[in-house]
Amino acid sequence: xxxxxxxxxxxxxxxxxxxxxAWSRRLIQLVSTLAELxxxxxxxxxxxxxxxxxxxxxxxxxxxxxxxxxxDPFRPAHLQAHARFAGSIVLGLGCGIGRLxxxxxxxxxxxxxxxAPDGDPEGNAALVFAIQFCYRHLAxxxxxxxxxxxxxxxxxxxx
Numbered sequence: 001x002x003x004x005x006x007x008x009x010x011x012x013x014x015x016x017x018x019x020x021x022a023w024s025r026r027l028i029q030l031v032s033t034l035a036e037l038x039x040x041x042x043x044x045x046x047x048x049x050x051x052x053x054x055x056x057x058x059x060x061x062x063x064x065x066x067x068x069x070x071x072d073p074f075r076p077a078h079l080q081a082h083a084r085f086a087g088s089i090v091l092g093l094g095c096g097i098g099r100l101x102x103x104x105x106x107x108x109x110x111x112x113x114x115x116a117p118d119g120d121p122e123g124n125a126a127l128v129f130a131i132q133f134c135y136r137h138l139a140x141x142x143x144x145x146x147x148x149x150x151x152x153x154x155x156x157x158x159x
Contacts, residue, residue: 031083051073
């Protein structure tokens, strides 16, 4: 499906207005940001490093780390306790965060859908997938399943 330029321009402006971006270096910042997203974005991309089913943030100096309320790597239980994603589609782009625990936590947090790799995606492939999915779903109005299939095909043809 091709998207007409005028339709894309209007939808893109709306999508940008509906989206938010935040960078988190500390887990408390991530928790705070996720708690504020309830219903505010149609698509939320968790662009992160994952390891063994957790989201890993940059290491902090030990004296700073000692003052943090949440010290562990970010786990599905943290997300389930703090985040609300009413009706949002969540893209998980980090390694190993496509596991069942994340899917369950996001469903409890109200996500409409969770799309994530079941393994360790190559960084460029994850970026291409996210761009293609968002373009097709947000700008062109394709249903999530159609946008997912097209984005997956785009990543497959790029490798």
